[in-house]
Amino acid sequence: MVPGRRMLEIWYAIAALLFAVYATMDGFDFGAGIVSPWVARSDTERRQVLAAIGPFWDGNEVWLLAAGGSLFVAFPRVLASGISGFYFAIFLVLWCLLGRGIAIEFRSHLPNPLWRAAWDFTFTVASTLLAVFFGAAFGNLLRGVPLDDAGWFSLPLFTDFSARAPVGILDWYTILTGLFALVALAAHGAVFLAWKTDGPVGERSVRAAWRLWVTVAVLWPVVTVASHLVNPSLFPGMGRRGLAALATAVAAAGIVTVFVRLRRGGSLLAFLGSGAFLLGILGATAASFFPVMLRATGGDALSLTAYTAGGDPAGLRVALTWFAVGLPLALIYQVVVFRLHRGPATAARDGEGY
Amino acid sequence: MGDALVLHRLQFAFTIVYHYLFPQLTMGLALLVVIVKARGLRPGGEPWNDAARFWIRIFGINFAVGVVTGIPMEFQFGTNWAGFSRYAGSVVGQTLLMEGLFAFFLESSFLSLLVFGERRLSRVGHFLAAVALFLGSWLSGYFIIATNAFMQHPVGHVVGPDGMLRLADFRAFVLNPWALAQYAHNMMAAVVTASFVVAAAGAYYALMGRHGDAARIFLRVGVGAGLIAGVLVAATGDTQAKLVARHQPVALAAMEGHFESAPRAGLVLIGQPNVRERRLDNPVVIPWALSFLAFGTFHADVPGLDAFPERDWPDNIELLYYAFHIMAGLGTLMITLTLVAAFLALRGRLEGCRPMLWLLMLAFPFPYIANTAGWMTTELGRQPWLVYGLFRTAQGASPTVHSGTVLFTLLGFCGLYFVLGLLFFFLIGREIAHGPGPAHA
Numbered sequence: 001m002v003p004g005r006r007m008l009e010i011w012y013a014i015a016a017l018l019f020a021v022y023a024t025m026d027g028f029d030f031g032a033g034i035v036s037p038w039v040a041r042s043d044t045e046r047r048q049v050l051a052a053i054g055p056f057w058d059g060n061e062v063w064l065l066a067a068g069g070s071l072f073v074a075f076p077r078v079l080a081s082g083i084s085g086f087y088f089a090i091f092l093v094l095w096c097l098l099g100r101g102i103a104i105e106f107r108s109h110l111p112n113p114l115w116r117a118a119w120d121f122t123f124t125v126a127s128t129l130l131a132v133f134f135g136a137a138f139g140n141l142l143r144g145v146p147l148d149d150a151g152w153f154s155l156p157l158f159t160d161f162s163a164r165a166p167v168g169i170l171d172w173y174t175i176l177t178g179l180f181a182l183v184a185l186a187a188h189g190a191v192f193l194a195w196k197t198d199g200p201v202g203e204r205s206v207r208a209a210w211r212l213w214v215t216v217a218v219l220w221p222v223v224t225v226a227s228h229l230v231n232p233s234l235f236p237g238m239g240r241r242g243l244a245a246l247a248t249a250v251a252a253a254g255i256v257t258v259f260v261r262l263r264r265g266g267s268l269l270a271f272l273g274s275g276a277f278l279l280g281i282l283g284a285t286a287a288s289f290f291p292v293m294l295r296a297t298g299g300d301a302l303s304l305t306a307y308t309a310g311g312d313p314a315g316l317r318v319a320l321t322w323f324a325v326g327l328p329l330a331l332i333y334q335v336v337v338f339r340l341h342r343g344p345a346t347a348a349r350d351g352e353g354y
Numbered sequence: 355m356g357d358a359l360v361l362h363r364l365q366f367a368f369t370i371v372y373h374y375l376f377p378q379l380t381m382g383l384a385l386l387v388v389i390v391k392a393r394g395l396r397p398g399g400e401p402w403n404d405a406a407r408f409w410i411r412i413f414g415i416n417f418a419v420g421v422v423t424g425i426p427m428e429f430q431f432g433t434n435w436a437g438f439s440r441y442a443g444s445v446v447g448q449t450l451l452m453e454g455l456f457a458f459f460l461e462s463s464f465l466s467l468l469v470f471g472e473r474r475l476s477r478v479g480h481f482l483a484a485v486a487l488f489l490g491s492w493l494s495g496y497f498i499i500a501t502n503a504f505m506q507h508p509v510g511h512v513v514g515p516d517g518m519l520r521l522a523d524f525r526a527f528v529l530n531p532w533a534l535a536q537y538a539h540n541m542m543a544a545v546v547t548a549s550f551v552v553a554a555a556g557a558y559y560a561l562m563g564r565h566g567d568a569a570r571i572f573l574r575v576g577v578g579a580g581l582i583a584g585v586l587v588a589a590t591g592d593t594q595a596k597l598v599a600r601h602q603p604v605a606l607a608a609m610e611g612h613f614e615s616a617p618r619a620g621l622v623l624i625g626q627p628n629v630r631e632r633r634l635d636n637p638v639v640i641p642w643a644l645s646f647l648a649f650g651t652f653h654a655d656v657p658g659l660d661a662f663p664e665r666d667w668p669d670n671i672e673l674l675y676y677a678f679h680i681m682a683g684l685g686t687l688m689i690t691l692t693l694v695a696a697f698l699a700l701r702g703r704l705e706g707c708r709p710m711l712w713l714l715m716l717a718f719p720f721p722y723i724a725n726t727a728g729w730m731t732t733e734l735g736r737q738p739w740l741v742y743g744l745f746r747t748a749q750g751a752s753p754t755v756h757s758g759t760v761l762f763t764l765l766g767f768c769g770l771y772f773v774l775g776l777l778f779f780f781l782i783g784r785e786i787a788h789g790p791g792p793a794h795a
Contacts, residue, residue: 054470058421058462062454065428069451072431076443076518083432083439084752090433091426091763095770098422102774105418109781152436154754311444312514315521319448326455333463340467340474353470 004313011074011316012293012306014323016286018070022063023134024188024278028271029053029060031189033100033127034182035212036120039193039204043113046120047347047354050104052196054354055341057104059334061097066330073319077151077309078293085145085153086137089169093133100126108354128182135181139174142285143167143230144295147302151309163230165297173230180216180223184278187212191258191274194266198344206266213258220255220281231295234288244287251280361760362434362751365767367733371726372771373427376420378725381495381541382548382583383413384488386575391481401567405575406484407472408568408790409552413487414469415781419774421462426767434760438740438750442519445511445527446501453497461490495544496537503533505741506732507601519741532597536732539590542583543728546688547721549580553695554718555786557711568790570705577699577714581692587685592647598735599648602742604662605735608671609678610644611637612658619644619656627675632660668737677730684724691717 032053040046071079083090099122107119140155143163147153159168161175170178190209194202228235238244257273289295293309296302310316348354387406394402428450431439464486472480504511510527514520521527553576559569599606606612611627611634612619621643625634645654659667668674695714698704705711736742740750 055466058465059459061421061425062458062462065425065454065458066451068428068432069447069454072439072443073447073451076440076447079432079443079447080436080440080752083429084434084436084755087433087752087755087759087763090429091766094426094429095766097425098770098774101418101422102777105414106777106781109415109784150753152754311447312520315444315448315524318521318524319451322452323455326452330455330459333459337463337467340471348470352473 005307007313007316007320008074008306008310009291010320011070011310012286012290015067015070015074016283018063018067020279020282020286022060022067023185023282024275025060025063026057027131027185027188027278028192028275029057029189030127030131031185031187032193033123033189034131034186035190035193035205035208036127037124039190039208040201043116044347045201046116047108048197048199048201048345049193050107050354051347052193052345054104055337056334058101059337061101062330074311074316075293075304075306075309076311078304081147081151081153081304082145082294085155086140086169087154088157089133089137089155093130096126096130096133100130104354108348108350111350131182131185132178135184136170136174136178138181138285139177140169141295142177142227142234142289143171143173144297144303146298147294147296147304148298149302151302151304167297173226176223176226180219183212183215183219187216188274188278191262191266191271194262195268195271196266196345202266202344206262209258209266209270210262213255213262216277217255217259233300234285238284238288241287241290244284247280247283247287249280251277251284254278254280358755358757358760359748359751361757361764362755363747365760365764366430366434368764369423369426369430369767369771371729373420373423374725374729375722376416376423377491377495378544378547378722379551380413380416380420381491382544382546383409383416383551384484384491385545386548386552386579387413388481388484388488389579390571390575391484395477395481401571403477404790405568405571408785410469410484411785412551412782414465415778415785417465419778423771423774434752434755435740435750436752436755438745440518441745441750442504442741445519445521446504448521448524448527449497449501449504453494457490457494457497459490460486461494464490492541495541496533499537499540500528500530500533502732503530503536505739506536506736507532507597508741508744513744519744532601535590535593535597539587539594539728542586542590543721543725545583546580546587547725549576549578549583549692550688550714550718550721552576553580553714554716557715558786559789560705561708561711561715565789565791573695573704573714574699577692577695577704580688581696584685584689584692588689591682591685596648596650599656602735603657604659604666605668605674606648607657607659607662608668608674609731609735611671611675612644612656613660615655615658615661617645617653617655618642619648619654619658621647622679624679627672629671666738668734670734670737674731674734677727677734681724681727681731684720684727688717688720688724 032049036049040049103119103123107116145153145155156168158170159166161171163171163173187209190205190212193205194209197205254273254276258270261267261270261273291306292303293306294304387409390402390406393399394406464483467475468483468487471483475483504527507530509530510523511519512522552572556569556572556576559565611622611625613632620639620641622634623638625637628635642652645656646652648656691713695704695710698707698710738746740747
């Protein structure tokens, strides 16, 4: 039988994995939304972009629900404290997700150009804001939040932007991580479109991807140094943690793959490299951050960790059993859908697609 | 105006009522689409395939709104009910994560194949996509009902040394008898909603003299499924009411406006609860019927509100009472309506009976109202508890979120959902005006 502490470690890994997969999967359709005005100019081209992500975006979003669900069952204290503490930011995210989903699904119901222009605008703005919000949320976790001794906190949207107490959700550091997420997801989406579309959209996507990935390569070390300044305890342990080192290597291999493959145009391999980069940096961060889940700005003793905030190990043992059945099923469905939609996406006739 | 709790409750109530207008149609419609498409696989099934295509387009629009209004529900457990999440997350988190893993991935993966994939797939393949959507949406319904059933009638748990709930018996929790009864009742009610909507469209086209084939199919399917499901709703509702009588007797007393304990209690048809005076004004009562319905014998003693301390009474007895009576009244009305319509249909006279077609066309809001009222009965009857008998609603709200913040998001939802409603009606109206047939530009 797996001991209780080990069970909590397993669920920390599951939760981290689900969030990283969410960022990578929904990330490519956010990215497509961000770059869509630059790579798709005519209505047909816009619909080509939507046809590329249309069959996947909804399934990608389910990873967010699964990630949230894993926190709920395994670390209810972290979920309760974290989600209520970021109250405002969470609702901004939810409203953007709402507008974005409706934009994708409703746009092509009407041929009216104003109707379509309004939804294109909504789609791009919501995708952009979501990337920034998720990046900023990640920055908040690394910087820390003002947890009290009962394990609660509440954050205003902003204070003096200084990253020192009293902190707000937005300060120079979390804005930086937000911008990094924006560029990284735009780059990820551009590589996806470079793979899944052909013609002018595909060519523009390759060019956009190239520029965006150069920006990612420049920003990555900048964000790493900033993270070290804000949270000095993050990196020293990294070298001693095999998983963190492995994930960093995966990220580096991913970015190299992207640059090597993009020179010859878009391809599945370039997209996989891009996904590996995102999974790698998120995995490396989670592995270095462990066992902390919500870092307290008022001192490490107040932080919520996998061990102090975990649920009951016996219940998690049961959950692990059905999780081991459910996860492969979810992966099979997604693989089936990708297989059925293989090949370059083309704009559908009106009424027959996105 | 400092009471955040009221606003937390109002926001959850508003967003869940609004959200559930869409899944109740898609869950019911998923079953009807599978039935219609199965008929379409047989020789001469082309009109049935056309009918299915029309409803799949309606399904797609409803499903999209259901998805985007559903995601906030999942997160409001954390944003607004953090106390509850912390207390019960180890238990209810199980079913919520299972819903994502087993139901949402299935639904979301095959949705676009069902809506846009008819050319991409074979006939059987497209039928299977419809089956996948049916399975996914009905599974999703079960996990949510099981979560709610735990809040209504907690089983399979223990209270841990830290005061938080823990899972003790997974089977007991997932196969909660309350969940089984509630699921049957709820899913049949969803089929009634879909049936009434399908029948209403059929009646509209029949009255307009358009789309003759489709109108016949819609009326047959809508009236037939509506009658069967309506009767099952009543039967399962009876099972559920007996569970309420046994496990939430104070809720039953409030639902019935039953203030004083008495044997041979009467069933109230109409009347206005007067909580201050502890009586029912202008009551119209069937004698002895409540005792029989609740406990199976006319002599059973039905405890009234006076048998319970006031602090355990549901905190909105009037609304609970009306919600229950509206649900039961509309349920009876809908069974009667489909019974008469089915009788006419069997004699081949439904399509020529214009008054009946008018009734069917205008009756589609009834199941929506009845479903909403049914859920209000369930949830108001659970008060003042969040987890029945264990954890009060007042303990469940997020401690750090104040009322100004909640009002901001509540007003935001009102605005967003108003616009969303307008867009929805506009698009559905277009689909109805266009009618079954090839896709339109």
